[in-house]
Amino acid sequence: MIFPSSLLKSLGVATLALASVSVLAQQAKPWEQIPTPKLHEFHPQQPKRIELKNGIVLFLQEDHELPFVSGSVLIPGGARDEDAAKAGLVDLYGQAWRTSGSATHPGDALDDLLEAKAASIETDGGLDSTSLSWNSLKADADQVFDLAIDLLFHPKFDAQKLALAKQQEAAGIVRRNDDAGEITGREANRLAYGANSPYARQPELATIIPISPADLAAWHERTLKGKLIVTVLGDFNSTTEEAKLRAVFEKLPAVAPAPKRTESFTGPKPGVYFINKDDVNQSNIRIVGLGTDRHNPDLPALSVINEVLGGGFASRLFQKVRTELGLAYAVGGGYGASYDHPGVFYAVVITKSASTVDATKATLAELNGLTTRPFTEEELKRAKDNILNSFLFRYDSRAKVLAAHELLEYYGYPADYLETYKAGIEKVTTADLERVAKKYIHPDKLAILVVGKGDEIKPSLDDLKLGPVQPIDITIPMPKPPAAQ
Numbered sequence: 001m002i003f004p005s006s007l008l009k010s011l012g013v014a015t016l017a018l019a020s021v022s023v024l025a026q027q028a029k030p031w032e033q034i035p036t037p038k039l040h041e042f043h044p045q046q047p048k049r050i051e052l053k054n055g056i057v058l059f060l061q062e063d064h065e066l067p068f069v070s071g072s073v074l075i076p077g078g079a080r081d082e083d084a085a086k087a088g089l090v091d092l093y094g095q096a097w098r099t100s101g102s103a104t105h106p107g108d109a110l111d112d113l114l115e116a117k118a119a120s121i122e123t124d125g126g127l128d129s130t131s132l133s134w135n136s137l138k139a140d141a142d143q144v145f146d147l148a149i150d151l152l153f154h155p156k157f158d159a160q161k162l163a164l165a166k167q168q169e170a171a172g173i174v175r176r177n178d179d180a181g182e183i184t185g186r187e188a189n190r191l192a193y194g195a196n197s198p199y200a201r202q203p204e205l206a207t208i209i210p211i212s213p214a215d216l217a218a219w220h221e222r223t224l225k226g227k228l229i230v231t232v233l234g235d236f237n238s239t240t241e242e243a244k245l246r247a248v249f250e251k252l253p254a255v256a257p258a259p260k261r262t263e264s265f266t267g268p269k270p271g272v273y274f275i276n277k278d279d280v281n282q283s284n285i286r287i288v289g290l291g292t293d294r295h296n297p298d299l300p301a302l303s304v305i306n307e308v309l310g311g312g313f314a315s316r317l318f319q320k321v322r323t324e325l326g327l328a329y330a331v332g333g334g335y336g337a338s339y340d341h342p343g344v345f346y347a348v349v350i351t352k353s354a355s356t357v358d359a360t361k362a363t364l365a366e367l368n369g370l371t372t373r374p375f376t377e378e379e380l381k382r383a384k385d386n387i388l389n390s391f392l393f394r395y396d397s398r399a400k401v402l403a404a405h406e407l408l409e410y411y412g413y414p415a416d417y418l419e420t421y422k423a424g425i426e427k428v429t430t431a432d433l434e435r436v437a438k439k440y441i442h443p444d445k446l447a448i449l450v451v452g453k454g455d456e457i458k459p460s461l462d463d464l465k466l467g468p469v470q471p472i473d474i475t476i477p478m479p480k481p482p483a484a485q
Contacts, residue, residue, distance in 0.1 A: 044401040044418070047231070048238055049409075050245075055255035057409055058245050059231040060238045061402040069141035069234035070399075072133040073152060074410055076226035076258055078126045080198035082219075086211050088169055088203025093216045094125030095165040097132075100158035102150045107161060110147065119144045121151060127199070128340070129410065130223060138235045142244075149248055155220060157213040169208050176202075177474055180277050180284045184348075184451045187275060187472055188286035191268040191447045192344045198263065199341065206479040227255040231406050233399055265290055265342050268447035272461050272469045275451045282329070283356040283452030284348075287363060289445055291336035291343035294413070299337055300424030301436040306334035307383035308433070309370060310347070314382060316366050317347065327351055327359040333367075335440060339411040345446075353456035357463050360448060370441045375433040387425050391418075 047061035079090040098121065101107035114120055119136035121144065132152050136144035177183055190200040230249060232241055267290040292302065310317045310332035322328045330350045336343025347367060351359040395401050395418065408417050449472075450461060461469045 044395050045398050047402050047405055050242060052246065052250050054250065054252055056228045056230065056249050056252065058242065059402060059405060060241055061233045061398050062236065062238055063233060063398045064235050067138040067235050068135065069138055069232065069236055070133070070135040071145065071230070071232040072131055074229040074406060075130045075223050077223035078128040078130060079201065080127055084201060086207055086215065087201050088208040089211050089215060089219060090125035090130065091169055091203065092162060092165045092208065092211055093219055094123055094130060096157055096162045096216060097155055098123040099161040100156055102154045103156045104150060105147060107158065117144065121148050141236065157216040159213050162213055162216065166208055169203060170205055173203060173205055174476060177476065180280050180451045183275060183474060184284040184286050184449060187474065188288045188346065188449050189344065191273060191449060192288045192290060193265065204477055206477065209479055225256040226258060229406055229409055231402055233402050263341065267445060270445055270447055272464055272466050273447060273449045273472050274454070274461060274469050275472050275474055276454045277451055278453055280453055281456065282350060282352050283450050283457065284350055285356065285360055286449045287347040287446050288449065289345040291345045293342055294337050294339050296337065298436050300421065301428050301432040302335045302337065302440065303387055303425060304380065304383045304428045305370065305433055305437055307386050308375065308379045310334050311383060311386055316369065317363065320366055321349065321359060321362045325362055327355050327362055331363065339407065353453055354458055356450060356452060356457045357459050357461065360464060364443060367441065367443045370437045375430045377430060380430050380433065384425055384428065388422065391422060
């Protein structure tokens with residue numbers, strides 16, 4: 001057969017092009033040749049720490065980049081310490097403290113004064129602490145500090161402001177079942193810690209109604225006796241600022257020792273739990289168990305395991321459940337570690353209703369794989385690099401370093417905790433990962449919670465073959481009428 005010369009020419013060009021592509025494919029990729037310099041030593045700018053004779057601790061962090069000064073007072077005691085019969089008290093306290101103001105500067109007048117100076121004073125209530133914070137231009141720093149201290153020591157809890165805070169809290173309570181994701185997180189927390197645990201407690205209409213201004217004042221007086229931690233950041237002179245803080249806080253009585261915490265943690269009852277939500281077409285899945293605390297010497301290895309399991313696009317969960325199997329809109333997980341109590345070990349999956357069971361099975365398989373599938377050097381290197389590189393962003397400002405030291409002080413950790421944690425990450429090996437995974441990862445002790453539309457989950461959750469599916473009632477209880485009370 002004789003081919004036309006034009007065709008032979010075209011074939012020659014195509015052959016040459018294919019050969020060129022083959023040669024290029026065999027060449028080293030230039031981006032792989034970019035040298036990666038060794039990370040600098042981790043030595044963040046340390047704040048100045050001052051412990052007063054009465055036990056109160058001051059932290060000063062000068063930063064002259066901008067003419068601002070900000071500060072805060074961290075106060076021990078939070079929602080986990082409130083009376084269960086008045087759950088929600090700390091939330092209301094955090095709101096009404098600031099909006100009520102003080103005897104000399106009522107809340108509305110304080111708003112006007114601060115707005116004219118582009119300054120702020122805020123109060124907040126949290127799980128284990130409450131706080132007061134302020135921020136202003138350098139020129140107004142002394143005046144705003146005086147206003148903050150007046151609010152700290154002379155609050156006047158106003159009944160009308162408390163009533164407004166109750167209305168806002170009640171609105172949040174009656175809407176708490178609107179969002180499937182919020183339901184999943186809240187109820188998974190209750191499974192992990194127990195429905196009656198202070199770490200899973202939630203306010204109800206019946207618990208916020210009886211709270212009075214006197215309750216807020218009693219809480220304030222009680223917690224203000226604890227170990228206060230005062231921080232100041234910004235454009236100031238440390239010597240002058242220290243003298244100003246000493247004049248205010250050094251005259252206070254010795255701090256009352258914090259009572260020893262006695263909570264017990266047993267973890268969730270294994271099984272499958274279900275919450276029906278008819279107005280969704282997807283399932284929120286949360287697989288939960290108890291985690292650990294940051295005192296745990298195995299924390300560096302657990303942190304690396306977390307990165308391997310659920311840390312981004314290259315993690316096992318993402319690669320298997322989402323990329324390979326296409327079963328999830330979102331997937332992730334990790335072994336949680338809180339500062340002074342166990343965190344929550346969890347895996348979270350969001351998937352369409354019809355793939356609920358398949359997505360759950362795939363996620364459980366990856367959790368089991370942590371103890372049966374060897375960790376690779378590539379996984380180890382990537383995970384460690386991700387964690388170590390994150391220090392650049394987690395502690396890249398003096399404000400972030402100051403906030404970290406405040407937390408370490410509050411929970412009784414050594415000042416060099418960040419450095420030792422980083423060093424621990426650098427030393428982790430694949431053998432450490434194997435050992436720690438076998439010690440802490442127990443899929444048979446986990447609870448599986450699904451929030452979704454029951455009649456669209458096909459096959460049903462019974463197909464997981466993990467025992468009877470246990471429904472959870474999330475009906476919001478209504479308070480009894482006054483006559484019945």
